[in-house]
Amino acid sequence: MIKLYEFEMARAADEIVRELVKVKPGETFVLTADTRSDEDVVNATARAIYAVGGKPMVIWLATPPGPGRMVDDFLPSEALKAALVKADCWIEFNTQYILYSEISEYVQRNSQKLRTLCLPCMHTDVFVRLFAHTNHAVLRDYLAKVRDMIEGAKHVRMTSVAGTDVEFFNNPKHPVFSRDGYADTPGTHQLAGMIAWAPELDSINGVIVVDGSIVPQFGVAEEPVSIYLEKGVIVKVTGGRQAVEFEQYLRSFNHPQMLRPAHTCVGFHPNTKLTGQIGEDERIWGGTQWGFGSVGMHLIPPDGIPAPSHIDCTCLNSSVYLDGRQITDKGVVVDPLLKEMAKALGK
Amino acid sequence: MYNQALQEACDVLVNDLLKVQKDEVFVITADMIADRAVVDAISTSATRAGAKLLVAWMNTPDGVSEAADPFLPGQALVGMLSATDIWIELNCKWLLYSDVYYQTMKNNKKLRHMCLTGVDAGSMIGCVGSVDYDAMREFTILLRDKIKASGEMRMTSALGEDIRFHNSPSHPVSCKLGVVDKPGTHLFVGQIGWTPVLESINGKIVFDGSIAPDIGIINTPVEMTVKNGRVEEIRGGREAAAYEAWLKSFNHPQMLSVAHTGIGFNPGAAVVGSIIQDQRVLGSTTWGFGSIGAGLLPPDGIKAPSHSDAVCLNTTLEVDGILWMKDGEFVEPDLAPLAKKLKKR
Numbered sequence: 001m002i003k004l005y006e007f008e009m010a011r012a013a014d015e016i017v018r019e020l021v022k023v024k025p026g027e028t029f030v031l032t033a034d035t036r037s038d039e040d041v042v043n044a045t046a047r048a049i050y051a052v053g054g055k056p057m058v059i060w061l062a063t064p065p066g067p068g069r070m071v072d073d074f075l076p077s078e079a080l081k082a083a084l085v086k087a088d089c090w091i092e093f094n095t096q097y098i099l100y101s102e103i104s105e106y107v108q109r110n111s112q113k114l115r116t117l118c119l120p121c122m123h124t125d126v127f128v129r130l131f132a133h134t135n136h137a138v139l140r141d142y143l144a145k146v147r148d149m150i151e152g153a154k155h156v157r158m159t160s161v162a163g164t165d166v167e168f169f170n171n172p173k174h175p176v177f178s179r180d181g182y183a184d185t186p187g188t189h190q191l192a193g194m195i196a197w198a199p200e201l202d203s204i205n206g207v208i209v210v211d212g213s214i215v216p217q218f219g220v221a222e223e224p225v226s227i228y229l230e231k232g233v234i235v236k237v238t239g240g241r242q243a244v245e246f247e248q249y250l251r252s253f254n255h256p257q258m259l260r261p262a263h264t265c266v267g268f269h270p271n272t273k274l275t276g277q278i279g280e281d282e283r284i285w286g287g288t289q290w291g292f293g294s295v296g297m298h299l300i301p302p303d304g305i306p307a308p309s310h311i312d313c314t315c316l317n318s319s320v321y322l323d324g325r326q327i328t329d330k331g332v333v334v335d336p337l338l339k340e341m342a343k344a345l346g347k
Numbered sequence: 348m349y350n351q352a353l354q355e356a357c358d359v360l361v362n363d364l365l366k367v368q369k370d371e372v373f374v375i376t377a378d379m380i381a382d383r384a385v386v387d388a389i390s391t392s393a394t395r396a397g398a399k400l401l402v403a404w405m406n407t408p409d410g411v412s413e414a415a416d417p418f419l420p421g422q423a424l425v426g427m428l429s430a431t432d433i434w435i436e437l438n439c440k441w442l443l444y445s446d447v448y449y450q451t452m453k454n455n456k457k458l459r460h461m462c463l464t465g466v467d468a469g470s471m472i473g474c475v476g477s478v479d480y481d482a483m484r485e486f487t488i489l490l491r492d493k494i495k496a497s498g499e500m501r502m503t504s505a506l507g508e509d510i511r512f513h514n515s516p517s518h519p520v521s522c523k524l525g526v527v528d529k530p531g532t533h534l535f536v537g538q539i540g541w542t543p544v545l546e547s548i549n550g551k552i553v554f555d556g557s558i559a560p561d562i563g564i565i566n567t568p569v570e571m572t573v574k575n576g577r578v579e580e581i582r583g584g585r586e587a588a589a590y591e592a593w594l595k596s597f598n599h600p601q602m603l604s605v606a607h608t609g610i611g612f613n614p615g616a617a618v619v620g621s622i623i624q625d626q627r628v629l630g631s632t633t634w635g636f637g638s639i640g641a642g643l644l645p646p647d648g649i650k651a652p653s654h655s656d657a658v659c660l661n662t663t664l665e666v667d668g669i670l671w672m673k674d675g676e677f678v679e680p681d682l683a684p685l686a687k688k689l690k691k692r
Contacts, residue, residue, distance in 0.1 A: 028420035028422070057403055058405070061402075079372050086425070
């Protein structure tokens with residue numbers, strides 16, 4: 001019996017290997033995965049790497065209890081680091097992601113050539129939806145325009161149908177990243193379809209109402225979770241069962257940064273749907289997203305802000321205002337230039 | 348039942364032989380023709396023992412040893428293995444004697460390397476799970492000491508083999524006692540290998556077991572004439588022609604030179620086309636050609652682009668005028684009774 005999307009998998013993997021990572025013959029390409037990762041995705045990617053003359057090395061690991069720094073003591077860290085610093089390319093398929101861990105930071109500091117693409121929790125259906133049917137070159141241009149707009153803004157306000165109303169100031173020293181999926185230059189790259197940046201953390205005030213998902217720890221939100229922030233610190237969380245568990249989870253670390261935002265994002269991938277998959281949810285077209293906990297060194301250079309873990313929360317149908325100018329309204333693009341460009345993406 | 352037997356054999360490997368400790372970094376390497384059931388079963392045993400497991404799959408090189416290097420993600424492998432406590436090598440196209448191997452062993456003096464190249468479920472059950480290790484140790488030490496003390500050897504067989512050589516007291520006699528909790532490279536128990544005085548090796552060897560890599564199980568005996576340790580002529584059928592072509596393809600003199608000989612005595616081993624098992628078949632003898640490890644010929648061994656092993660079954664072995672094996676059966680008075688106890692009951 002044929003497996004789910006068996007034919008389409010090859011196209012998705014080819015898109016990653018040839019278009020996004022641009023693998024060259026002879027390059028060492030490490031794929032890491034844990035025992036909850038989707039083996040079909042990993043093997044399809046390894047096949048595509050081998051087909052273009054790359055040297056795939058597929059590393060399977062036990063599944064740590066949590067992502068980020070929670071993987072460090074659990075995994076064979078020194079062996080992993082040593083393999084990764086000698087690699088040319090790395091795709092991380094781990095469900096409990098290595099990004100934000102000490103392993104990840106060490107590798108970023110010690111390899112000048114490594115092209116990393118983070119695709120945690122990637123499953124077959126998401127893999128095919130986001131890679132086999134996306135024109136990444138067009139998406140890249142669109143995202144670059146949004147990034148430029150955000151980079152030029154001093155003040156940002158985000159609202160949503162579910163009740164989000166949060167505002168903050170940007171810090172010009174914090175880079176604004178267009179996550180366009182291209183991993184053809186050294187550094188850490190992400191799935192295409194969002195703009196991510198760390199605001200001036202102390203300036204964040206208001207309420208974030210999460211009605212998408214809370215990942216990777218909780219999955220799709222059963223009912224809205226309202227997170228109240230004052231000067232960049234969570235002061236209250238309200239909602240149902242998940243709201244209670246979410247707050248308990250953050251407080252269980254007894255670490256101040258676990259109660260502070262790490263970054264925000266706006267999502268613009270044309271083919272996403274809400275599934276509870278971390279990468280896909282935070283790229284839902286017209287959504288906004290907040291991370292809490294550890295801040296990557298790329299977001300707040302040079303060192304980021306360490307914390308024991310990291311969690312990402314998605315708000316659907318958002319409205320975004322840059323210095324008072326609205327670019328999206330309840331998830332729909334309203335800025336005239338972006339609206340025109342979005343047509344080429346089928347939006 | 349088969350799964351159960353495989354898991355038990357892997358538990359023996361991890362707990363009794365490797366003596367894996369909690370939090371030890373335990374790396375398994377495998378290529379695309381390795382037996383996944385064995386990878387998974389060893390992974391289960393290692394995880395159960397509390398090790399930090401890392402399984403690295405890679406593509407299958409076109410060759411073994413140094414010939415494998417161009418196909419491998421070499422520096423990533425060396426880096427990883429240099430930060431590892433235990434390395435189980437399940438690659439069918441072995442890394443042993445490759446640059447990856449040499450660099451790793453140079454960098455990592457604490458590494459316990461278990462070379463299980465090409466081992467499938469049947470090999471694990473037969474060669475690891477079916478052995479009486481106490482009897483095996485006693486027998487192996489006795490045989491090793493006798494070889495160390497020996498001078499002239501003659502190997503013959505019903506197929507017409509007749510090869511003679513003498514041993515050097517300065518060449519180590521390498522054997523595995525089943526205790527692999529010390530750094531270094533370890534193999535299945537049930538084989539003793541050594542490098543004779545190379546120039547003294549003269550006569551005819553007749554291989555009828557298997558040849559690795561690439562050739563596999565032998566259907567038509569392969570007759571090899573050796574003069575002063577160098578291959579003079581290879582005759583036989585299809586396998587002989589293929590083997591000669593393979594050895595000569597490297598255009599390297601050491602590939603046509605004897606590297607070592609050996610005696611097999613693992614009671615669970617059978618000829619299956621996997622050299623690590625084939626060369627341990629009870630009563631067999633093996634000849635290696637090409638690169639020589641430093642462990643067999645100190646201090647540096649002899650480098651070559653690759654290495655090959657070829658197996659003769661049912662050998663008759665005469666040592667300093669005394670019959671040790673007759674048609675593959677140990678008959679020497681000290682060895683014979685112990686040989687009967689090697690299989691776990």
